[in-house]
Amino acid sequence: MSPRRFDMLVGLYGDEGMAVILSEEETVRSWLRVEAALATAQGEAGVIPPDTAEVITRTATLEAIESARLWRETRNVGYPILPLVRQLDEALPPEHRGRVHYGATTQDIMDSGLALQYTAAATRLGELLEGFGDAIATLATAHADTVIAGRTHALQAVPTTFGAKMAGYLGELARDRARLSSAAEAVATVSLFGAGGTSAAYGDHAVKIRGRVAELLELVATDVPWHVARDRIAEYGSVCALLTATCARFAREVIDLSRTEIAEVSEAAGHLRGASSTMPQKANPIESEAVIGMAVTAGALSSALYRIMEAGHERAAGEWQAEWQVLPHLSALAAGALATARSIAEGLQVFPEAMHRNLEADSGLVMSEAYMIGLAATLGREQAHDLVYEAARRCRETGEDLRAVLREVAPAGAVASVAELAPADYVGDPHLTVDSALSAWRAVD
Structure with a gap:
C-alpha cells in the first residue's frame, strides 16, 4: 500500500x-455484518440452506479478508463489494460456496x-x-x-x-x-x-x-x-x-x-x-x-x-x-x-x-440606552434618543462622564430621570435566560 x-x-x-468508528477496519466490518445478516435472513426464509447461512455468518469476519488484496482489486473493479464477496466465498468450505451476497x-x-x-x-x-x-x-x-x-x-x-x-x-x-x-x-x-x-x-x-x-x-x-x-x-x-x-x-x-x-x-x-x-x-x-x-x-x-x-x-x-x-x-x-x-x-x-474595567472604558456610554429609556418617560422616546445621542458625541470628544453630561443638558423636569445606574442595574433578567437555557438543555425527550 x-x-x-x-x-x-x-x-x-x-x-x-x-x-475508530471511521477506520478501515470498521468500514469493512460493517459490510461483513450486512452480508452475515443477509445470509441469516435468507437462511430463515429458506432462500439458502440454513446450515450454509450459519457458516457464512461465522466466516464473515475481518480474519477472512486480506486487506491489501481487497483494495488492490477494488481499484480495478471500482467498488469493494465484489472483491470482498469473492474473498468471503473462498473462505467457505466448498459445499457452502456460491450463496454469499445472494440477490x-x-x-x-x-x-x-x-x-x-x-x-x-x-x-x-x-x-x-x-x-x-x-x-x-x-x-x-x-x-x-x-x-x-x-x-x-x-x-x-x-x-x-x-x-x-x-x-x-x-x-x-x-x-x-x-x-x-x-x-x-x-x-x-x-x-x-x-x-x-x-x-x-x-x-x-x-x-x-x-x-x-x-x-x-x-x-x-x-x-x-x-x-x-x-x-x-x-x-x-x-x-x-x-x-x-x-x-x-x-x-x-x-x-x-x-x-x-x-x-x-x-x-x-x-x-x-x-x-x-x-x-x-x-x-x-x-x-x-x-x-x-x-x-x-x-x-x-x-x-x-x-x-x-x-x-x-x-x-x-x-x-x-x-x-x-x-x-x-x-x-x-x-x-x-x-x-x-x-x-x-x-x-x-x-x-x-x-x-x-472595560464597562467603564468609554465614559459610561454603555449605559446610553438605560438613560434614554429613563428620559423617555418624561421627554418621549425620540427627544430622549436625540438628547443622549448628542451627549454621547460630547463625551467622546471631551472624555466627560455620560451621566454628568446628561444631568447638565437635560431639561429641568427630566433631570431626576437621570438617576445613577450601575451596569449591573441594567442587565434584564439573566437568571431567567440562564434557567430557561438550562431547562431546555436538561430536558429529556
Whole structure:
C-alpha cells in the first residue's frame, strides 16, 4: 500500500472514538455484518440452506479478508463489494460456496453498512455534544451575575452577563441535539433493493428478508429504495456542519474576548501552550483557532452534499463516490470540533475584573440606552434618543462622564430621570435566560 496522507488538523484535534468508528477496519466490518445478516435472513426464509447461512455468518469476519488484496482489486473493479464477496466465498468450505451476497447489489451492502457506521458516528457525536453542552452549562450557571459589556457590531452596546451570553450557546446546542437526533434516526435505514431498486433478485421473500436484516442490524426497514435518494445522508452531513459552526461561534467569542485590549477571558494556561517561535510573550488561543479551522473546512465540504443529491435514474454516476470522501471528513471534523470546544470551555479562564474595567472604558456610554429609556418617560422616546445621542458625541470628544453630561443638558423636569445606574442595574433578567437555557438543555425527550 502507498503511504497514507497525514491529516494534521484532525490528527491533532480529532476524537479517537470517532477515528475508530471511521477506520478501515470498521468500514469493512460493517459490510461483513450486512452480508452475515443477509445470509441469516435468507437462511430463515429458506432462500439458502440454513446450515450454509450459519457458516457464512461465522466466516464473515475481518480474519477472512486480506486487506491489501481487497483494495488492490477494488481499484480495478471500482467498488469493494465484489472483491470482498469473492474473498468471503473462498473462505467457505466448498459445499457452502456460491450463496454469499445472494440477490444483493453492491450498494445494498455499502449503504446498509453506511447506516451502521454513521448511526455509531451519530451516537459518538451525541456523546461529545453532551460533554460540550455540560461545560457551557457550568459556565452559564457560575457566571449568571458576572456583568460584561454586550457587544453589537463589535462595539460595546448594553450590559449583560457572561452567564446570559453562555446561555445563548446552550440554547443553540439544545437545538443542535434535536437536529442530530433526527438525522441519526433518518440515517439508520437499511438498503436491500437489488440492482435497480426493484428487489426482483430477492424473489418473493424480499420484504421479509429486508425486514429481518433491519431487525438483525437494529436498523429501520423501508420498502422505498434510496440508492439515489440521498436526502438522509445530506441531512446527517448538514448537521455535522451545523455542529462545527456552533463550536466555531463559541471559539470566535473566546478569541475576540481574549484580545489584549479586552482580556476578559483566556484559554487554559500551560507551559509553552500557544507559544510563538519568535515572540516569547505570546499565548495564542490555539484550541479556538483549531475549532474555527475545522468549521471552515466542514462548511466548505457540506456544499457537496447538495450536489450529491442530484444523482439520476436508479444509480449515481460519480455523486456516490463523493460521499466516500465527504461523509467521513464531516464526521471527523464535527467530532474534533465538539471535543476541542469542550476542552476550551472546561479550561476557560474568566476575568470579571477586566469585564468591569472595560464597562467603564468609554465614559459610561454603555449605559446610553438605560438613560434614554429613563428620559423617555418624561421627554418621549425620540427627544430622549436625540438628547443622549448628542451627549454621547460630547463625551467622546471631551472624555466627560455620560451621566454628568446628561444631568447638565437635560431639561429641568427630566433631570431626576437621570438617576445613577450601575451596569449591573441594567442587565434584564439573566437568571431567567440562564434557567430557561438550562431547562431546555436538561430536558429529556
